[in-house]
Amino acid sequence: MIYLDNSATTKPYQEVIDSFTQVSQKYYGNPSSIHRTGAEAEKLLLRARQQAADLLEVKEEEIVFTSGGTEGNNTAIKGIALAHHNRGKHIITSQIEHPSVLEACKGLEDFGFRVTYLPVNHQGLIEPADVEAAITEETILVSIMHVNNELGAIQPIKEIGEITKRYPKLHFHVDHVQGFGKVPLSLSDSGIDLCTISGHKIHGLKGTGLLFAKKGTHLFPLMHGGGQERSIRSGTENLAGSVALVKAIRLILEEQRQKSQHLLDMKERLWNCLDGMEQVTTNSPAGHAPHIINISVPGYKPEVLIHALSEKGFYISTKSACSSKNEDVSSVLAACGLSESRSSSALRISLSYHNQLQEIEGFCKAFDEVLHQFSEIMG
Numbered sequence: 001m002i003y004l005d006n007s008a009t010t011k012p013y014q015e016v017i018d019s020f021t022q023v024s025q026k027y028y029g030n031p032s033s034i035h036r037t038g039a040e041a042e043k044l045l046l047r048a049r050q051q052a053a054d055l056l057e058v059k060e061e062e063i064v065f066t067s068g069g070t071e072g073n074n075t076a077i078k079g080i081a082l083a084h085h086n087r088g089k090h091i092i093t094s095q096i097e098h099p100s101v102l103e104a105c106k107g108l109e110d111f112g113f114r115v116t117y118l119p120v121n122h123q124g125l126i127e128p129a130d131v132e133a134a135i136t137e138e139t140i141l142v143s144i145m146h147v148n149n150e151l152g153a154i155q156p157i158k159e160i161g162e163i164t165k166r167y168p169k170l171h172f173h174v175d176h177v178q179g180f181g182k183v184p185l186s187l188s189d190s191g192i193d194l195c196t197i198s199g200h201k202i203h204g205l206k207g208t209g210l211l212f213a214k215k216g217t218h219l220f221p222l223m224h225g226g227g228q229e230r231s232i233r234s235g236t237e238n239l240a241g242s243v244a245l246v247k248a249i250r251l252i253l254e255e256q257r258q259k260s261q262h263l264l265d266m267k268e269r270l271w272n273c274l275d276g277m278e279q280v281t282t283n284s285p286a287g288h289a290p291h292i293i294n295i296s297v298p299g300y301k302p303e304v305l306i307h308a309l310s311e312k313g314f315y316i317s318t319k320s321a322c323s324s325k326n327e328d329v330s331s332v333l334a335a336c337g338l339s340e341s342r343s344s345s346a347l348r349i350s351l352s353y354h355n356q357l358q359e360i361e362g363f364c365k366a367f368d369e370v371l372h373q374f375s376e377i378m379g
Protein backbone atom coordinates (compact mmCIF):
# COMPACT_ATOMS: atom_id res chain seq x y z
CA MET A 1 0.00 0.00 0.00
CA ILE A 2 1.18 3.49 -0.84
CA TYR A 3 -0.03 5.99 1.73
CA LEU A 4 -0.46 9.51 0.34
CA ASP A 5 -2.90 10.88 2.93
CA ASN A 6 -0.41 12.27 5.43
CA SER A 7 -2.40 15.44 6.12
CA ALA A 8 -5.22 13.29 7.50
CA THR A 9 -2.84 11.45 9.78
CA THR A 10 0.61 9.88 9.73
CA LYS A 11 2.12 6.54 10.61
CA PRO A 12 3.77 6.85 14.04
CA TYR A 13 7.56 6.56 14.23
CA GLN A 14 8.57 3.25 15.82
CA GLU A 15 10.64 5.23 18.37
CA VAL A 16 7.49 7.12 19.39
CA ILE A 17 5.60 3.90 20.03
CA ASP A 18 8.57 2.51 21.95
CA SER A 19 8.74 5.65 24.13
CA PHE A 20 5.02 5.48 24.85
CA THR A 21 5.22 1.80 25.80
CA GLN A 22 8.28 2.19 27.99
CA VAL A 23 6.97 5.22 29.85
CA SER A 24 3.54 3.60 30.33
CA GLN A 25 5.18 0.52 31.82
CA LYS A 26 7.82 2.17 33.95
CA TYR A 27 6.44 5.56 34.91
CA TYR A 28 2.79 4.85 35.60
CA GLY A 29 2.75 7.00 38.74
CA ASN A 30 0.65 10.13 38.90
CA PRO A 31 2.95 13.17 38.66
CA SER A 32 0.91 14.78 41.45
CA SER A 33 1.52 11.91 43.91
CA ILE A 34 3.95 12.63 46.72
CA HIS A 35 5.68 9.22 46.83
CA ARG A 36 8.72 8.29 44.80
CA THR A 37 6.83 6.86 41.81
CA GLY A 38 4.90 10.11 41.53
CA ALA A 39 8.07 12.17 41.90
CA GLU A 40 9.77 10.19 39.13
CA ALA A 41 6.80 10.71 36.85
CA GLU A 42 6.80 14.43 37.64
CA LYS A 43 10.51 14.67 36.90
CA LEU A 44 10.00 13.00 33.53
CA LEU A 45 7.13 15.34 32.70
CA LEU A 46 9.25 18.37 33.57
CA ARG A 47 12.01 17.01 31.36
CA ALA A 48 9.61 16.44 28.46
CA ARG A 49 8.29 19.98 28.83
CA GLN A 50 11.82 21.43 28.90
CA GLN A 51 12.81 19.39 25.84
CA ALA A 52 9.69 20.51 23.94
CA ALA A 53 10.53 24.11 24.84
CA ASP A 54 14.15 23.72 23.72
CA LEU A 55 13.11 22.16 20.41
CA LEU A 56 10.60 24.94 19.75
CA GLU A 57 12.99 27.61 21.08
CA VAL A 58 10.51 28.90 23.64
CA LYS A 59 10.28 28.84 27.45
CA GLU A 60 9.37 25.74 29.41
CA GLU A 61 6.41 27.51 31.08
CA GLU A 62 5.00 28.30 27.64
CA ILE A 63 4.22 24.66 26.80
CA VAL A 64 0.77 23.21 27.53
CA PHE A 65 0.40 19.53 26.64
CA THR A 66 -2.98 18.82 25.04
CA SER A 67 -4.80 16.00 23.27
CA GLY A 68 -4.20 17.44 19.77
CA GLY A 69 -5.09 20.15 17.31
CA THR A 70 -8.79 20.45 18.03
CA GLU A 71 -8.19 20.89 21.72
CA GLY A 72 -5.32 23.32 21.16
CA ASN A 73 -7.40 25.51 18.87
CA ASN A 74 -10.42 25.49 21.18
CA THR A 75 -8.29 26.20 24.25
CA ALA A 76 -6.66 29.15 22.54
CA ILE A 77 -9.78 30.69 21.02
CA LYS A 78 -12.33 30.15 23.76
CA GLY A 79 -9.63 30.66 26.39
CA ILE A 80 -8.82 34.15 25.11
CA ALA A 81 -12.46 35.03 24.45
CA LEU A 82 -13.64 34.08 27.93
CA ALA A 83 -10.65 35.57 29.74
CA HIS A 84 -10.70 38.90 27.91
CA HIS A 85 -14.35 39.59 26.99
CA ASN A 86 -14.34 42.61 29.29
CA ARG A 87 -11.80 44.25 27.01
CA GLY A 88 -13.78 43.57 23.82
CA LYS A 89 -15.78 40.90 22.02
CA HIS A 90 -14.42 40.92 18.49
CA ILE A 91 -12.42 38.09 16.87
CA ILE A 92 -10.76 38.00 13.44
CA THR A 93 -10.17 34.76 11.58
CA SER A 94 -10.35 33.58 7.96
CA GLN A 95 -12.92 31.78 5.84
CA ILE A 96 -10.61 28.83 5.21
CA GLU A 97 -9.68 27.80 8.75
CA HIS A 98 -10.05 24.25 10.00
CA PRO A 99 -13.50 23.46 11.50
CA SER A 100 -11.93 23.38 14.99
CA VAL A 101 -11.30 27.13 14.57
CA LEU A 102 -14.39 28.07 12.55
CA GLU A 103 -16.81 26.18 14.77
CA ALA A 104 -15.19 27.49 17.96
CA CYS A 105 -15.67 31.03 16.62
CA LYS A 106 -19.25 30.32 15.54
CA GLY A 107 -19.96 28.91 18.98
CA LEU A 108 -18.75 32.15 20.55
CA GLU A 109 -21.13 34.17 18.36
CA ASP A 110 -23.94 32.60 20.44
CA PHE A 111 -22.41 34.33 23.46
CA GLY A 112 -22.36 37.81 21.92
CA PHE A 113 -18.95 37.73 20.24
CA ARG A 114 -18.65 39.26 16.78
CA VAL A 115 -16.40 37.37 14.36
CA THR A 116 -14.89 38.67 11.12
CA TYR A 117 -14.17 35.83 8.66
CA LEU A 118 -11.60 37.32 6.30
CA PRO A 119 -11.78 36.39 2.62
CA VAL A 120 -8.86 34.89 0.71
CA ASN A 121 -7.67 35.53 -2.84
CA HIS A 122 -7.61 32.96 -5.68
CA GLN A 123 -4.47 31.46 -4.20
CA GLY A 124 -6.08 30.95 -0.80
CA LEU A 125 -4.02 33.73 0.74
CA ILE A 126 -5.05 36.34 3.27
CA GLU A 127 -4.02 39.91 2.63
CA PRO A 128 -2.27 41.24 5.78
CA ALA A 129 -3.77 44.69 5.06
CA ASP A 130 -7.24 43.11 5.42
CA VAL A 131 -6.30 41.94 8.91
CA GLU A 132 -5.29 45.45 9.90
CA ALA A 133 -8.40 46.99 8.34
CA ALA A 134 -10.60 44.61 10.35
CA ILE A 135 -9.04 45.47 13.74
CA THR A 136 -11.25 47.62 15.97
CA GLU A 137 -11.11 48.84 19.59
CA GLU A 138 -13.07 45.69 20.44
CA THR A 139 -10.72 43.14 18.84
CA ILE A 140 -9.10 40.74 21.29
CA LEU A 141 -7.98 37.87 19.05
CA VAL A 142 -6.67 37.17 15.55
CA SER A 143 -6.59 33.46 14.66
CA ILE A 144 -4.99 32.52 11.33
CA MET A 145 -3.65 29.12 10.26
CA HIS A 146 -0.12 28.71 8.92
CA VAL A 147 -0.60 26.02 6.24
CA ASN A 148 -4.07 25.29 4.91
CA ASN A 149 -5.02 21.62 5.26
CA GLU A 150 -6.78 21.31 1.89
CA LEU A 151 -4.76 23.54 -0.40
CA GLY A 152 -1.37 23.81 1.24
CA ALA A 153 -1.48 27.61 0.94
CA ILE A 154 1.04 29.23 3.32
CA GLN A 155 -0.29 32.32 5.07
CA PRO A 156 1.96 35.36 5.66
CA ILE A 157 2.13 34.76 9.41
CA LYS A 158 5.15 36.94 10.06
CA GLU A 159 3.59 39.93 8.32
CA ILE A 160 0.33 39.45 10.21
CA GLY A 161 2.32 39.13 13.46
CA GLU A 162 4.06 42.45 12.70
CA ILE A 163 0.62 44.05 12.55
CA THR A 164 -0.92 42.40 15.62
CA LYS A 165 2.17 43.27 17.70
CA ARG A 166 1.29 46.94 17.33
CA TYR A 167 -2.01 46.42 19.16
CA PRO A 168 -1.30 45.54 22.80
CA LYS A 169 -4.88 44.39 23.48
CA LEU A 170 -4.69 41.80 20.70
CA HIS A 171 -3.66 38.15 20.92
CA PHE A 172 -2.41 36.30 17.85
CA HIS A 173 -3.12 32.58 17.55
CA VAL A 174 -1.71 30.37 14.80
CA ASP A 175 -2.99 26.89 13.91
CA HIS A 176 0.31 25.28 12.96
CA VAL A 177 -1.05 21.72 12.75
CA GLN A 178 -0.30 21.21 9.05
CA GLY A 179 2.84 23.31 8.82
CA PHE A 180 4.86 22.02 11.75
CA GLY A 181 7.86 19.97 10.67
CA LYS A 182 7.37 20.88 7.00
CA VAL A 183 7.25 24.67 6.72
CA PRO A 184 9.48 26.63 9.12
CA LEU A 185 7.88 29.15 11.46
CA SER A 186 9.60 30.83 14.39
CA LEU A 187 7.37 30.90 17.45
CA SER A 188 9.52 33.42 19.27
CA ASP A 189 10.03 35.82 16.39
CA SER A 190 6.69 36.10 14.55
CA GLY A 191 4.54 38.04 17.01
CA ILE A 192 2.70 34.81 17.93
CA ASP A 193 1.03 34.52 21.35
CA LEU A 194 -0.55 31.11 20.90
CA CYS A 195 0.29 28.25 18.56
CA THR A 196 -1.32 24.82 18.09
CA ILE A 197 0.59 21.63 17.21
CA SER A 198 -0.88 18.13 16.86
CA GLY A 199 1.05 14.89 17.48
CA HIS A 200 -0.62 12.59 14.98
CA LYS A 201 0.20 14.84 12.02
CA ILE A 202 3.94 14.52 12.70
CA HIS A 203 4.25 10.74 13.10
CA GLY A 204 3.32 11.04 16.77
CA LEU A 205 0.31 9.46 18.46
CA LYS A 206 -3.36 10.37 18.30
CA GLY A 207 -4.46 12.09 21.47
CA THR A 208 -1.24 14.08 21.83
CA GLY A 209 -0.38 17.67 21.03
CA LEU A 210 0.68 20.94 22.53
CA LEU A 211 -0.31 24.54 22.73
CA PHE A 212 2.38 27.20 22.91
CA ALA A 213 1.02 29.99 25.11
CA LYS A 214 3.41 32.92 25.40
CA LYS A 215 4.38 33.82 28.96
CA GLY A 216 1.81 36.21 30.43
CA THR A 217 -1.03 35.07 28.14
CA HIS A 218 -4.11 34.62 30.26
CA LEU A 219 -6.50 31.86 29.16
CA PHE A 220 -9.82 30.82 30.67
CA PRO A 221 -9.55 27.01 30.93
CA LEU A 222 -11.85 24.65 29.06
CA MET A 223 -11.25 22.09 31.77
CA HIS A 224 -11.37 22.95 35.48
CA GLY A 225 -10.05 20.56 38.08
CA GLY A 226 -6.77 19.75 39.77
CA GLY A 227 -4.82 22.63 38.24
CA GLN A 228 -2.44 20.62 36.05
CA GLU A 229 -0.73 22.32 33.08
CA ARG A 230 -0.68 25.64 34.95
CA SER A 231 -4.45 25.35 35.41
CA ILE A 232 -4.99 25.77 31.67
CA ARG A 233 -5.78 22.09 31.25
CA SER A 234 -6.70 20.20 34.39
CA GLY A 235 -6.69 16.42 34.42
CA THR A 236 -4.05 13.80 35.21
CA GLU A 237 -1.29 14.32 32.71
CA ASN A 238 -0.77 11.99 29.75
CA LEU A 239 2.88 11.49 30.64
CA ALA A 240 3.60 8.72 28.13
CA GLY A 241 1.82 10.70 25.41
CA SER A 242 3.78 13.86 26.22
CA VAL A 243 7.13 12.04 26.16
CA ALA A 244 6.12 10.38 22.87
CA LEU A 245 5.11 13.77 21.45
CA VAL A 246 8.50 15.26 22.26
CA LYS A 247 10.15 12.30 20.53
CA ALA A 248 8.01 12.92 17.43
CA ILE A 249 8.88 16.64 17.47
CA ARG A 250 12.59 15.85 17.72
CA LEU A 251 12.45 13.31 14.88
CA ILE A 252 10.36 15.40 12.48
CA LEU A 253 12.57 18.46 12.99
CA GLU A 254 15.57 16.28 12.19
CA GLU A 255 13.84 15.04 9.03
CA GLN A 256 12.96 18.62 8.11
CA ARG A 257 16.66 19.53 8.30
CA GLN A 258 17.78 16.50 6.30
CA LYS A 259 14.97 15.68 3.88
CA SER A 260 13.33 18.94 2.80
CA GLN A 261 14.77 18.58 -0.68
CA HIS A 262 13.43 15.04 -0.95
CA LEU A 263 9.93 16.33 -0.19
CA LEU A 264 10.32 19.10 -2.78
CA ASP A 265 11.55 16.62 -5.38
CA MET A 266 8.53 14.39 -4.84
CA LYS A 267 6.16 17.35 -4.98
CA GLU A 268 7.69 18.57 -8.21
CA ARG A 269 7.48 15.14 -9.80
CA LEU A 270 3.85 14.77 -8.74
CA TRP A 271 2.97 18.29 -9.86
CA ASN A 272 4.49 17.83 -13.31
CA CYS A 273 2.71 14.56 -13.90
CA LEU A 274 -0.69 15.80 -12.69
CA ASP A 275 -0.37 19.10 -14.54
CA GLY A 276 0.19 17.13 -17.74
CA MET A 277 -3.08 15.16 -17.43
CA GLU A 278 -5.84 16.50 -19.62
CA GLN A 279 -8.77 16.05 -17.21
CA VAL A 280 -6.89 17.40 -14.18
CA THR A 281 -6.66 21.00 -12.93
CA THR A 282 -4.18 21.80 -10.20
CA ASN A 283 -5.56 23.94 -7.37
CA SER A 284 -2.66 24.41 -4.94
CA PRO A 285 -1.14 27.86 -5.41
CA ALA A 286 2.43 28.56 -6.48
CA GLY A 287 4.79 28.43 -3.51
CA HIS A 288 2.47 26.17 -1.54
CA ALA A 289 3.59 23.77 1.18
CA PRO A 290 5.77 20.92 -0.11
CA HIS A 291 3.54 18.13 1.20
CA ILE A 292 0.01 19.06 0.06
CA ILE A 293 -1.20 18.97 -3.53
CA ASN A 294 -4.82 19.70 -4.34
CA ILE A 295 -6.30 18.94 -7.74
CA SER A 296 -9.74 18.75 -9.33
CA VAL A 297 -11.07 16.37 -11.91
CA PRO A 298 -14.26 18.15 -13.02
CA GLY A 299 -17.08 15.79 -13.95
CA TYR A 300 -15.81 13.01 -11.69
CA LYS A 301 -17.02 12.26 -8.18
CA PRO A 302 -13.92 12.31 -5.94
CA GLU A 303 -15.14 9.30 -3.90
CA VAL A 304 -15.27 7.18 -7.06
CA LEU A 305 -11.68 8.01 -7.97
CA ILE A 306 -10.54 7.48 -4.39
CA HIS A 307 -12.12 4.03 -4.30
CA ALA A 308 -10.64 3.09 -7.66
CA LEU A 309 -7.17 4.19 -6.51
CA SER A 310 -7.65 2.40 -3.24
CA GLU A 311 -8.32 -0.82 -5.17
CA LYS A 312 -4.89 -0.36 -6.73
CA GLY A 313 -3.31 0.23 -3.31
CA PHE A 314 -2.96 4.04 -3.37
CA TYR A 315 -4.55 6.05 -0.57
CA ILE A 316 -5.46 9.71 -1.03
CA SER A 317 -8.39 11.81 0.15
CA THR A 318 -11.01 14.32 -0.81
CA LYS A 319 -10.74 17.69 0.99
CA SER A 320 -9.80 17.09 4.60
CA ALA A 321 -10.58 13.98 6.59
CA CYS A 322 -12.60 15.99 9.09
CA SER A 323 -15.12 17.24 6.55
CA SER A 324 -14.84 14.69 3.78
CA LYS A 325 -18.03 12.86 4.64
CA ASN A 326 -20.18 15.94 5.06
CA GLU A 327 -20.68 17.89 1.89
CA ASP A 328 -19.78 17.75 -1.76
CA VAL A 329 -18.38 21.24 -2.21
CA SER A 330 -15.13 22.23 -0.53
CA SER A 331 -15.81 25.51 1.29
CA VAL A 332 -12.07 26.24 1.15
CA LEU A 333 -11.93 26.01 -2.65
CA ALA A 334 -15.23 27.90 -2.96
CA ALA A 335 -13.74 30.69 -0.77
CA CYS A 336 -10.84 30.90 -3.26
CA GLY A 337 -13.40 31.63 -5.98
CA LEU A 338 -13.09 28.30 -7.79
CA SER A 339 -16.10 27.13 -9.81
CA GLU A 340 -18.53 24.62 -8.35
CA SER A 341 -17.33 21.91 -10.74
CA ARG A 342 -13.80 22.34 -9.40
CA SER A 343 -14.79 22.80 -5.76
CA SER A 344 -16.89 19.65 -5.79
CA SER A 345 -14.34 17.42 -7.52
CA ALA A 346 -11.24 18.07 -5.44
CA LEU A 347 -8.70 15.50 -4.37
CA ARG A 348 -5.83 15.94 -1.93
CA ILE A 349 -2.55 14.09 -2.13
CA SER A 350 -0.41 14.64 0.96
CA LEU A 351 3.15 13.44 1.35
CA SER A 352 5.53 12.65 4.17
CA TYR A 353 9.31 12.43 4.31
CA HIS A 354 8.86 8.64 4.26
CA ASN A 355 7.37 8.47 0.78
CA GLN A 356 9.66 7.59 -2.11
CA LEU A 357 9.95 8.91 -5.65
CA GLN A 358 9.04 5.45 -7.02
CA GLU A 359 5.78 5.64 -5.07
CA ILE A 360 4.99 8.94 -6.76
CA GLU A 361 5.79 7.40 -10.14
CA GLY A 362 3.52 4.47 -9.29
CA PHE A 363 0.73 6.79 -8.23
CA CYS A 364 0.94 8.83 -11.44
CA LYS A 365 0.70 5.65 -13.51
CA ALA A 366 -2.24 4.28 -11.48
CA PHE A 367 -4.07 7.63 -11.60
CA ASP A 368 -3.63 7.83 -15.36
CA GLU A 369 -5.02 4.30 -15.72
CA VAL A 370 -8.02 5.08 -13.51
CA LEU A 371 -8.84 8.24 -15.50
CA HIS A 372 -8.58 6.34 -18.79
CA GLN A 373 -10.74 3.53 -17.47
CA PHE A 374 -13.49 5.96 -16.38
CA SER A 375 -13.34 8.12 -19.48
CA GLU A 376 -13.87 4.97 -21.57
CA ILE A 377 -16.87 3.95 -19.46
CA MET A 378 -18.31 7.46 -19.65
CA GLY A 379 -17.78 7.35 -23.38
Ligand SMILES: Cc1ncc(COP(=O)(O)O)c(C=O)c1O
Nearest residue numbers: 068069070098149175177178198
Ligand atom coordinates in the same frame (compact mmCIF):
# COMPACT_ATOMS: atom_id res chain seq x y z
C1 LIG B 1 -5.19 22.72 10.08
C2 LIG B 1 -5.74 21.77 11.08
N1 LIG B 1 -6.03 22.22 12.31
C3 LIG B 1 -6.51 21.41 13.27
C4 LIG B 1 -6.72 20.07 13.04
C5 LIG B 1 -7.26 19.19 14.14
O1 LIG B 1 -6.22 18.41 14.66
P1 LIG B 1 -6.53 17.06 15.50
O2 LIG B 1 -6.92 16.02 14.51
O3 LIG B 1 -5.23 16.77 16.18
O4 LIG B 1 -7.61 17.39 16.47
C6 LIG B 1 -6.43 19.55 11.76
C7 LIG B 1 -6.69 18.13 11.45
O5 LIG B 1 -6.87 17.75 10.31
C8 LIG B 1 -5.92 20.42 10.77
O6 LIG B 1 -5.63 19.98 9.54
